[in-house]
Structures are given as C-alpha cells and as structure tokens.
Amino acid sequence: MTRTQETSKEAARRLAARAICDGFEPEALHAYTDGEGAPVYWRIRLKHRETGEKWIRPMKHNGDAYVLGEPAFPDGKILYLRDTLSENPDVPVIVTEGEFKADKLAPLGLVVTTSGGADSAAKADWRPLAGRAVLVWPDNDSAGAGYADAVASILLPLGCTVRILDVAALNLPPKGDAVDWLARHPAATAADVLRLPSRPVTAAPGATVRAPEGRRRAENWIPAPVHPDDSWPDPEPLPSGDISVQAFDLALLPDTLRPWVADICERLQCPADFVAVPVVVALGSLIGRKVGIRPQAMTDWIQYPNVWGCIIGRPGTMKSPAVAEALRPLRRIEARALAEYDARMRDFEGEAELAKLRRDAARATAVKQMRGKNPDAVTVEDLRVDTPDTPILRRYTANDSSHEALGELMRQNPNGLLIERDELASMLSHLSREENASARGFFLTGADAASGYTFDRIGRGLNLRVPVVCLSMLGTTQPGRIASYLRQAIVGGDGDDGLMQRFGLIVWPDHGSEWRNVDRWPDTAARTAACEVFERLEALAPASIGATVEDECAYLRFAPDALEAFTEWRVSLEEKVRSGDLHPALESHLSKYRKTVPALALIFHLADGGSGPATRGAALRALAWSDYLESHARRCYGALKASDNDAARRILARIAAGDLSDGFRARDITQRDWSGLTDGPAVRDALGLMVDFGWLAEAPSAPGAPGRPSVTYRINPKGAAR
Secondary structure (H helix, E strand, C coil), X not given: CCCCXXXXXXXXXXXXXXXXXXXXXXXXXXXXXXXXXXXXXEEEEEEECCXXXXXXXXXXXXXXXXXXXXXXXXXXXXXXXXXHHHHCCCCCEEEECCHHHHHHHHHHCCEEEXXXXXXXXXXXXXXXXXXXXXEEECCCCHHHHHHHHHHHHHHHHHCCEEEEECHHHHCCCCCXXXXXXHHHCCCCCHHHHHCCXXXXXXXXXXXXXXXXXXXXXXXXXCCCECCCHHHCCCCCCCCCCCCCCCCCCHHHCCCCCHHHHHHHHHHHCCCCHHHHHHHHHHHHHHHCCCCEEECCCCCCCCECCCCEEEEECCCCCCHHHHHHHHCHHHHHHHHHHHHHHHHHHHHHHHHHHHHHHHHHHHHHHHHHHHCCCCHHHCCHHHHCCCCCCCCCCCCCEECCCCHHHHHHHHHHCCCCEEEEECCHHHHHHHHCCHHHHHHHHHHHHHHHXXXXXXXXXXXXXXXXXXXXCCEEEEEEECHHHHHHHHXXXXXXXXXXXXXXXXCCEEECCCCCCCCCCCCCCCCHHHHHHHHHHHHHHHCCCHHHHCCEEECCEEEEEECHHHHHHHHHHHHHHHHHHCCCCCCHHHHHHHHCHHHHHHHXXXXXXXXXXXXXXXXXXXXXXXXXXXXXXXXXXXXXXCHHHHHHHHHHHHHHHHHHCCCCCCCEECHHHHCCCCCCCCCHHHHHHHHHHHHHCCCEEEEECCCCCCCCCCEEEEECHHHHCC
C-alpha cells in the first residue's frame, strides 16, 4: 500500500464530510483485517443526531488515496476481526449482527466476528470458522432471526457446532441487541455471555449434513440429503411478485392545475401519473431556493421543494409525450428568458465595443500626458473605464451536463435547476461507477439543497465554489432497466448511498388496456390557467407570500391545524421506518419522505395562490400523496423479486426440458447464454428463491476442498415431475 499522510480516521471524516454537515455524527470506524491483522478495508458508521438514521459506507485504499468502496473479494468478503479468529483457534466464537456489537463484546475477552448487516451472511467467506463452536447473537427482530438462520445454514456444512442465542429470553426491546444487553449488565463477563440461554441448531428437513472425513476434500463433494428422494417436501408455488399500486386520483392536484392535467391525459390516453409527477417536479424547481418550509413549530429544520421524480413504464406507453406536455409552460418561460438574453447580448456587444474604444482613448491620452512636462500627474483613475457586465442566461433546465458544468450553471442560477433525463437508469448506472464518485456526491448534495460544493481540480485549473447546490430531477425509464440498476445499486453495491431513495416521486402505474381515439384541440382555458401558475411561481418573491427571512433564508411554517396533521403522520412514519420490518432499501426510501411530504405541501400551498402559513388542505393533500407514492415505491423495490420470479421460472423450464441435471451450478446456467439468464447475480438470487420454496436444495462444496468455494443445487424430484 502506498504511504499517505492521511490517516484512516482523517480519510473517513473527509469522505463523510457532507453527511456530517447534514447532521450525521461519527459513531465508529470498523477496520476489516486479514489473518495477520493488516487492514484490508474499513466501514464508516455515522448516525443522525435527530432522526436516528444510519449512514454506513465502506472505505478502501486504492494505492493512491482512501476512497469509498470495497476491494474485490472473489472468494467472499472477509469476516470482521479476522485476525482474532486465527489467534484463538480453539475457543467458541460469537457471531453478531453488525460490527458495532462485535466491538462491544470483544473487550470482555470473547472471540467475536460478523459478516456485517442482516443481509450480509451469503456474501462472506465463513471458512475460517470451519469445525468450530459458534454462538450466533442476532438482533431482536425478524431481520435478526433471518440473519441467524442464514449464518447457521452456512456454518453447519462447514462442520460447526451452532447455537443461536434466545434473544426473547433476554427481555430486550424490539430490535434490541448485544449493546442494549451490555448496558443493562455493565459488570458482565465473558462467562456470563457464554451462559446466556441458547438453542442448538441441527440439520433441518431438506438441509445437508457433513460428509464423512474421507470425502471432505473431494473436489466435487455433494453432501447427501438428510431425507431420501421419496421424502422431499412438496415444493411451494413461486410467488407472483405482482404488487398492486394506487391509481392516481386527480383530486391530489391543486385546483388550479387539475383541469389541465385531466385534459392532457385524455388527449394522450396515458396514466395521469405520467403528467402529474413532472408537473409537480417542475413547480418545485421554479420555487427552488426562494422559499422553504420549516415543518416544526420551533426548530430551524428546513426543507426546500426541489423534489425528484421518476416515471417507469414500458416502451410505447406515452411517457415522453406526457412529460413534454407537462413541461410546456416551463418551456415558454425558458424561451422568454432566452429571447431576453439574446436582446441583452446585442446591447452588451455594442456597450463592450464602446468600452474598448474608451479604454483605448484613455490609454492614448495617458501616454501623451506621460510624454509631456508632468508625467507624474497621470493616475490609475485616468485609465479606469466602466465596462458592462456580461449577461447571464437564466437557466431552468439541463440535460446532459458534467457535474463541473452543472456547478458553474448553479453558480449563475442559485435558485436551482431541473435535470431532465429520458433514460434515467442509464445515468444512474453511470454515476454508480467508482470513477464517478465525485459526480455522485455532487448530485447527493444537490438533492438536499442545503449545502455548498467546492471543485478543486489542480490539473484542470478548476477552482469553483458553489454556495448552495439545488437540483430537481426528472426522468423516465423502463421496468427492466430500473430492476437491473436496483440490483446493482441497492443489493450491497457501491451505489448503496441513498441516491435512488432521493426519488421520492417514483411512480410505476398500471397501463390500462382500453384506448380511445381522442382527436380534439387542447383545453385553452385550462392550459392558460396552468401557465399562470408557472409564471407566478417563477416570479415569486418571499415578501409577497409573507415568508420570514433569516440569514438570507426565506421560509414558511405550517398553520396550527396543518402542523397537527403533519406531526401525526410523522409519528406513524417514524414508527414504520424504525420497526425493522422493512427491506433496508425501502426503509431508506420512506425515511426520505421527511423531505418529500413537507416539500409537496409547500408546492401545493403556493400553486393554489396561498400565502402565509401552509394550510391544512395543502398538508392533507401532501399526506395523501405519501400513501400513493409508498404503494409505487413498494412496487419499485419489489422489482427485484419480480425479476427473481421470472428467472426462477425460466430455470424451472430448463430443468423440465432436461437442460439441467441434478447437482448443477450457477455457472452451468450463466455460461449457456440462455435468454433472461445471463446475469450472474440475478441467477443466484433466483436460485435462492427456488431453494426457499423447496424446488432446489443447496449443497456447498466440501470444507477445505481445493479451488473457490462453490454451491451445487439438488433438484427436488417432486418438482421435476410436475
């Protein structure tokens, strides 16, 4: 590793600087080491001081500097505190759900390790625990129980003696863990921990058992099933993966916009979601940083209405025409701004030429005077000539700009910009690459609209400070592409930093089979009324709506009855996202509604001509949007399961056709270039689904076998016979 003056702790604070500015506080820096104790990579752990939200990111050294991301682990990720496992080969091992708990137990003299979070078991290399006694200490929730079962299912074939700690007997609160238990028992010793109630785990029906000692190193060892072939369980039907969503109700729109949106949807024969979402995003971008909303009565917590929207639909569902119609009023404003800019540029060119002539004349006069009898009489003021400022084009939107170019545009247009992308998943996949980490950080900063950003590129001569980055985002994509990106970005990928969850207005509506030929002129009155809303928000001045201005920050608050409704909703939201019952990706998405909902309330309040505190009507409309949007978010994050279902059915078809035989491996599928079965992670997830529903059984390779660990799949003969 190349030497660096920056320590790992300093690097962690640098890489987490934006999150720290957003209210997250450092909790720990976990170093993952090799068997000799040398650090391989780190995990940065922060926690928000107000919301309790966690910020956990991997950090590595790439040979030149510390960067976010993990090294490549072809044989599975290393276990935490790996060196202590090597140093203590004969003592029991405690497996916790997360590094934070491991760090709390290790000082007691226990040998502790973990693979990380609740969904990390399958990604780790557990071979260092082969043949050892293991006690798994899960968190007191469903995710913890799932983690314990996953760890046990991996360790049993490695010859481990496995026990799972009975967390219910510890009387811990929901989601309670080892840290909570230690807080209640500050004098606890290692012996006290090892005496805690636990249950043994043995081979379950359908599981595998250890191979005889003489077969352990056979390269293609396949553990025999506990049950004979005639006692396999009946496989369960694979889930459909279909998640219903709420249809968009036009009542969710402000009164001033409803007739116009309804007119567009009827003429295009498209779902109302396709028009409503871009309209709301565009209005939020026009308000931008002019005014925010403080969702509590006495704190300085503020949110700005720069919301992010994504429309998901199959090709040919009229996504692009709907967006074009929704943004038509914004295009008119842009066209006017361009015409005004062109006029100013024509005047500027003449004024600049005139200033040049004046400079030349002043210089000539100064030269003549200096050649005369009194050269000391010439001063700097004699050369000073007023020059006109170069006009700046007021920009409202951008499409395909680098983040450095967007930084310059933001400096010139501090109220904010709307980023439009026709194929959003491609842009997000591009940003997820490690070399584009700085661009990704810029977009994350722009989503919050609360922080500045500094570009320092010595090699390029770029030194630019943007006081505040405020970006709205609007894009469209297709179901298959968004599922592919989600698998890459959310299921443990480097893009797992909440960028996708910023798309609070992500919608994936059903597309009805009915179609009518509508050929008529647009509703001119409705369009005119809508354009007036856009014009009014573009010209909005904080003083005109009774906004409070403090430290160059203008804001409104909720009216008392609106605050009551919002607070009641907020309480239920916090209970939901802290319950531990949600997938981490969906949990993170819903937690971003803390911004989305008050931002929507502000947009609706101002769109209907409101001034002063945001009304209860605007708040209730925003809360109705949260219910509607949550149903679409659940469908979006369920896309992975739907993709797994499709791949599982394709695999079943190959088994039925005789293309796969008992004891096949995942690579036997991915290397055949079969339609829909070429993506390795997707195939492995589909195989896992088939195991869960009894169509297959996993058979890990023998402990200590040469080569990379691999898993073979036994085919349930009862399923193959169907």
